[in-house]
Amino acid sequence: MLPLKALLRLYRAHPWLLLMSLAGLTLGVTLVVAIELLNHSARTNFVAARSQLAGEANYRLAPQGGLDEQIYVRLARSQPALDAMPELHAWLKDEQGRSFQLLGMDLFNPGPLRRLFGATADNGPDFSLTRADSVWLAATEARRLDWQPGQSRTFVLGDEAKRPLTLTLAGTFEPGAVPMERLLVTDIGLAQSLLGKAGWLDRIVFKASETQAQALQAALRTDFPDQPLWLEPISPALDASQLGDALALNLTALSLLAMAVGLFLVFNAQRFVQSVRRPLLAQLIILGMAPRRVLDWLMLELALLATLGTLFGLLLGSLLALALMGQLTQALADLYGPNPIDLLRLSPASLGKALVIGLAGTLAANLPGWWQLLRQSPLELREGNSRPPAHPWQRRGLAIAILLLCALCLWQPSTGLGGALFVAGGWLLAMALILPDALRWLLGRLRARGPLTARLGVAETLYHLDRTAIAVMALQLAIAAAIGIGVMVSSFRSSVEIWLGQRLAADLYVTAPKGVAGSRGALGEQTLDTILAGPDVSAASRRAVFPARWQGQPIEWAQMDFIPELKAAYPLLAGRWPATPDEVLASEPLTVRLGVKVGQRLEVTSEGGPRRLTVTGVYQDYGSDKGQILHAFEGGAVQSLALFSPDPEGLGDRLRSQFGEQVNLLPAPAIHAAALRVFDQTFVVTELLKLLILGIAFVGIGSAFMVLGLARRGELQTLQSLGIGPRHCRRLLVWQGAGLGLLTALLALPVGYGLAWVLIEVVNPRAFGWRLAFEAAPLHAVTALLLAPVCGALASWYAARRVV
Numbered sequence: 001m002l003p004l005k006a007l008l009r010l011y012r013a014h015p016w017l018l019l020m021s022l023a024g025l026t027l028g029v030t031l032v033v034a035i036e037l038l039n040h041s042a043r044t045n046f047v048a049a050r051s052q053l054a055g056e057a058n059y060r061l062a063p064q065g066g067l068d069e070q071i072y073v074r075l076a077r078s079q080p081a082l083d084a085m086p087e088l089h090a091w092l093k094d095e096q097g098r099s100f101q102l103l104g105m106d107l108f109n110p111g112p113l114r115r116l117f118g119a120t121a122d123n124g125p126d127f128s129l130t131r132a133d134s135v136w137l138a139a140t141e142a143r144r145l146d147w148q149p150g151q152s153r154t155f156v157l158g159d160e161a162k163r164p165l166t167l168t169l170a171g172t173f174e175p176g177a178v179p180m181e182r183l184l185v186t187d188i189g190l191a192q193s194l195l196g197k198a199g200w201l202d203r204i205v206f207k208a209s210e211t212q213a214q215a216l217q218a219a220l221r222t223d224f225p226d227q228p229l230w231l232e233p234i235s236p237a238l239d240a241s242q243l244g245d246a247l248a249l250n251l252t253a254l255s256l257l258a259m260a261v262g263l264f265l266v267f268n269a270q271r272f273v274q275s276v277r278r279p280l281l282a283q284l285i286i287l288g289m290a291p292r293r294v295l296d297w298l299m300l301e302l303a304l305l306a307t308l309g310t311l312f313g314l315l316l317g318s319l320l321a322l323a324l325m326g327q328l329t330q331a332l333a334d335l336y337g338p339n340p341i342d343l344l345r346l347s348p349a350s351l352g353k354a355l356v357i358g359l360a361g362t363l364a365a366n367l368p369g370w371w372q373l374l375r376q377s378p379l380e381l382r383e384g385n386s387r388p389p390a391h392p393w394q395r396r397g398l399a400i401a402i403l404l405l406c407a408l409c410l411w412q413p414s415t416g417l418g419g420a421l422f423v424a425g426g427w428l429l430a431m432a433l434i435l436p437d438a439l440r441w442l443l444g445r446l447r448a449r450g451p452l453t454a455r456l457g458v459a460e461t462l463y464h465l466d467r468t469a470i471a472v473m474a475l476q477l478a479i480a481a482a483i484g485i486g487v488m489v490s491s492f493r494s495s496v497e498i499w500l501g502q503r504l505a506a507d508l509y510v511t512a513p514k515g516v517a518g519s520r521g522a523l524g525e526q527t528l529d530t531i532l533a534g535p536d537v538s539a540a541s542r543r544a545v546f547p548a549r550w551q552g553q554p555i556e557w558a559q560m561d562f563i564p565e566l567k568a569a570y571p572l573l574a575g576r577w578p579a580t581p582d583e584v585l586a587s588e589p590l591t592v593r594l595g596v597k598v599g600q601r602l603e604v605t606s607e608g609g610p611r612r613l614t615v616t617g618v619y620q621d622y623g624s625d626k627g628q629i630l631h632a633f634e635g636g637a638v639q640s641l642a643l644f645s646p647d648p649e650g651l652g653d654r655l656r657s658q659f660g661e662q663v664n665l666l667p668a669p670a671i672h673a674a675a676l677r678v679f680d681q682t683f684v685v686t687e688l689l690k691l692l693i694l695g696i697a698f699v700g701i702g703s704a705f706m707v708l709g710l711a712r713r714g715e716l717q718t719l720q721s722l723g724i725g726p727r728h729c730r731r732l733l734v735w736q737g738a739g740l741g742l743l744t745a746l747l748a749l750p751v752g753y754g755l756a757w758v759l760i761e762v763v764n765p766r767a768f769g770w771r772l773a774f775e776a777a778p779l780h781a782v783t784a785l786l787l788a789p790v791c792g793a794l795a796s797w798y799a800a801r802r803v804v
Helices: 002-013 015-054 069-078 111-116 139-145 188-195 210-223 236-241 245-286 291-336 348-375 378-383 392-411 413-446 452-463 465-503 525-532 588-594 648-662 668-682 684-711 713-721 726-768 778-803
Strands: 059-061 084-093 099-105 134-138 152-157 163-173 183-187 203-206 231-233 508-511 539-550 553-560 572-575 583-587 601-606 609-619 628-632 640-644 664-667
Touching (some): 002 015, 002 245, 002 291, 015 291, 015 348, 069 084, 069 203, 069 210, 084 111, 084 188, 099 188, 111 203, 134 139, 183 188, 245 378, 413 452, 413 726, 452 465, 452 726, 465 668, 465 726, 465 778, 508 668, 525 640, 525 648, 553 588, 553 601, 583 588, 588 726, 609 628, 648 664, 664 668, 713 726, 726 778
Parallel strands (some): 099 183, 553 628, 583 609
Antiparallel strands (some): 059 203, 059 231, 084 099, 084 152, 084 203, 152 163, 508 640, 508 664, 539 553, 539 601, 539 640, 572 609, 583 628, 601 609
């Protein structure tokens, strides 16, 4: 253990070296773990909530507005072997504001939902229907909520109605394979009474093979020819794969960036440690210890440090994820409707991934020094330069190679989203590798200008650039990424704002309250007739959006009345408006992601069965990244109305007095404000993590200046012997830090805007199919130019106090 003690003595003398190594690794792993856990928890919670409604079912019958329970009765009688379950569903909120799902089902024959119940389901849980407000909970969930059988609690039904609903816990059951958090189960008959849906169902779910599903679909068309009943395949895991793609992509990119910045800091600290340890390592070899034996001890020391830093990162990352889980849940709820499950779920795979990344990154940071240890003689080690090797041509060659690969990915769109992400990451890494040369050129130009103190500071900064290069590269990475992501989000918001201004052309929008599981409701015929008959309605357009599939891909089929007042709200990017019933418009994401072209014939499957449609034009759309076709309204359920009126306020007052809470009245400005509020909420987590990455980079630059100050103690003592006092030495260090931070920020500006261009013009079209209008957003650049020199000066001031 004596060699290990000798190696660790350096950290005892210079604790900042230990702190810098641990801080870089810990902070990098922290963000990787936090974001991995957030992504994993959001998707797992989403799948769990959907699995509560689907169980083992793989098909569902869920027409807009629900269906008559007699449809289920006829199906069950005509097909006795049918594995099906009728359902009623509602969202509830308790007095603490927590979301719950209320599921009405056949408790005595669970069918596809048998996995909701544990082994005791075979013997039958005690589902005694003694009260009209009875519900049942999983036993574990009842204990967690401290809800005892026989106790009643008050909930609020739905987001619009706000109707109080008192429920009594009639009993508990042992949960099965499906997570049962926040799920209240009751009998389908009781649910119909509680929800005011007597004789109606929200959906029927089936567990069926593909052959059985085809036979069932044929039976539905034969038995119910007048009703568009479409058997839709379902998969909670597949639905989760579409969950918050834009947000998940941003979070994943930020986690990788955080890890890269952290490893840069680890590399900087370990490289300096290796350079000042050279005499000690040479002495150990001269005393008879084999170089490979010395390397074994170095690896043991590194394993201890890496394990300690990674474990700290795992702990802090879990705590950070727990703190941000509420923000992420709210963002996803705004996008996809309420989710009753907002639990943070620890993932062994995510934790293991972060552990491997942390250990492998720390190992990679030390490989160059270990290679030199094995190649050089003890005398070369002892007499060698303590300055870390720069290897400029290797660095430049690597940067050129990365840029060539980026150009290849840009030239070949077939590389897809993976190629686009490589271009973004490769651009940042290549520019970071070129940064030392750019700084050296700039400092060389400034070296002969200004007063003596300024020239001395520039000369010393240039001389020690090899020691600070890694830290300023990490700082440039963080600043450029912050600018690039900030400009992309600002451009996205600006594009959405312009799009909303065009799309919301009507004076008032009328929608029905939400249906099952947050789906769109339908306006009744009498309601429609009353609204449209009013003299204060000058024009109106009916609209409905239905799920559909093209070539197995889920898309949206939107229908609306093509009135002249609304055509201006859909500016065409190509083609013309449909003129016949079999012609449609295609949204931009549909053309970019799935390759749909003007003039192409599509065979689209929906509730009404397959249909061949011809694309006549392309319109811009940010409402759905799945892709959407826009068709003239052909009748059927109406989900919303766009109303034009000379007196919008009077029209709103009339409809509000006539219908109350039976309809939702949404003026265009209110929709505009709500949409932007959802957008801002979605990227709150992104902004918080971006600030944390900048914090990591500034911690790194401060640590680098501390290490640099330790290495320059001899030079500073020489300056003091020449008559320069400690105060002037500190001032010199402060100006050096501020100048280096400012130069790094200036050089990071073009890199950041280049990254923004890649994100807007390459990543977004390949990932989501939409293109954004580029917006410079100068506030991000100004913030970087102000923060970088200030933080560099503060870091240098603190380091100067320690070493002068």
